[in-house]
Amino acid sequence: MPTQPPQPPQPPQPPVSSQPPGHRTLARAFDAVAAQYATARPGYPPALFDAIEELAGRPLAGARVLDVGAGTGIATGLLTARGAQVTAVEPGAAMAGALRTAHPGTPLVRAAGEALPFPDDAAFDLVGYAQAWHWTDPARSVPEALRVLRPGGALALWWNIPDPDVTWAAEQEARLARRLTGYHAHSVAPEAPDLIRGLGLGLDPAYRILHWTRRVPLDTHLAMLGSRSYFAAIGPEAAAPVLADERTALLDVFPDGIVEEAYALDLTVTIRPAASS
Numbered sequence: 245m246p247t248q249p250p251q252p253p254q255p256p257q258p259p260v261s262s263q264p265p266g267h268r269t270l271a272r273a274f275d276a277v278a279a280q281y282a283t284a285r286p287g288y289p290p291a292l293f294d295a296i297e298e299l300a301g302r303p304l305a306g307a308r309v310l311d312v313g314a315g316t317g318i319a320t321g322l323l324t325a326r327g328a329q330v331t332a333v334e335p336g337a338a339m340a341g342a343l344r345t346a347h348p349g350t351p352l353v354r355a356a357g358e359a360l361p362f363p364d365d366a367a368f369d370l371v372g373y374a375q376a377w378h379w380t381d382p383a384r385s386v387p388e389a390l391r392v393l394r395p396g397g398a399l400a401l402w403w404n405i406p407d408p409d410v411t412w413a414a415e416q417e418a419r420l421a422r423r424l425t426g427y428h429a430h431s432v433a434p435e436a437p438d439l440i441r442g443l444g445l446g447l448d449p450a451y452r453i454l455h456w457t458r459r460v461p462l463d464t465h466l467a468m469l470g471s472r473s474y475f476a477a478i479g480p481e482a483a484a485p486v487l488a489d490e491r492t493a494l495l496d497v498f499p500d501g502i503v504e505e506a507y508a509l510d511l512t513v514t515i516r517p518a519a520s521s
């Protein structure tokens with residue numbers, strides 16, 4: 245029998261989380277990282293709001309907008325700056341508290357997208373979910389959005405996704421997925437149009453991807469990662485070694501410590517048909 249040559253010593257394997265946090269745990273995890281979320285998460289570029297106006301068929305200025313899963317108010321502030329009359333909807337106490345501090349003049353209700361506390365004739369022009377619709381049950385949240393929209397109003401869903409066409413960002417996502425069981429399990433952005441068509445409500449979503457970047461200090465980038473629901477759910481102790489290894493890996497790519505985050509901004513816009521109730 246051939247003998248195996250001696251193997252070189254293997255580097256220690258990173259810890260692998262074998263029990264991934266479930267959907268409900270992840271959906272509720274943000275409250276633990278609300279302050280970090282508010283400071284480290286990216287916003288959304290003007291091109292997003294231009295695309296929403298184009299696909300919704302009306303300007304945001306003067307539009308009655310429901311921002312569902314509003315979190316700390318990142319999209320709330322940008323929609324308001326475009327002249328929209330925004331009402332924020334957020335189930336999480338700490339996230340809602342941060343929104344109230346950042347946008348004291350914005351009406352805020354504590355609720356989930358599956359049960360919007362508004363009457364049938366609320367007649368919003370736009371129901372928006374920024375980085376939040378994947379936490380809802382589409383079979384309930386889509387009919388709820390249609391119910392409170394005016395006929396011809398629009399449901400807009402969008403997500404900043406790490407740009408898969410940018411090598412370092414794709415490698416980082418692959419690295420995290422190898423190390424963290426279930427890390428990508430709840431990403432639904434590219435499937436949103438099919439999920440909505442599949443509800444059998446006669447809906448015909450439009451879909452766009454917009455590419456954009458922002459340059460931030462490495463610490464902000466790591467805080468952004470740490471504000472993702474997965475890291476929030478596993479807690480700071482389990483997150484720390486993963487983020488430390490990301491720091492090392494990213495200093496190879498960005499030796500000056502300024503990270504150019506690259507996003508594929510995924511947008512799905514669905515118009516409420518005149519016949520929907």
Ligand SMILES: C[S@@+](CC[C@H](N)C(=O)[O-])C[C@H]1O[C@@H](n2cnc3c(N)ncnc32)[C@H](O)[C@@H]1O
Pocket residue numbers: 271272274285312313314315316317318319333334335336339355356357358373374375376379380381
């Ligand atoms: C990733 S944050 C997005 C926050 C904000 N829209 C933004 O653009 O930064 C997701 C938010 O969705 C909220 N959320 C979780 N489950 C939800 C549900 N069923 N309906 C509405 N929002 C929900 C969370 O509390 C959290 O604030």
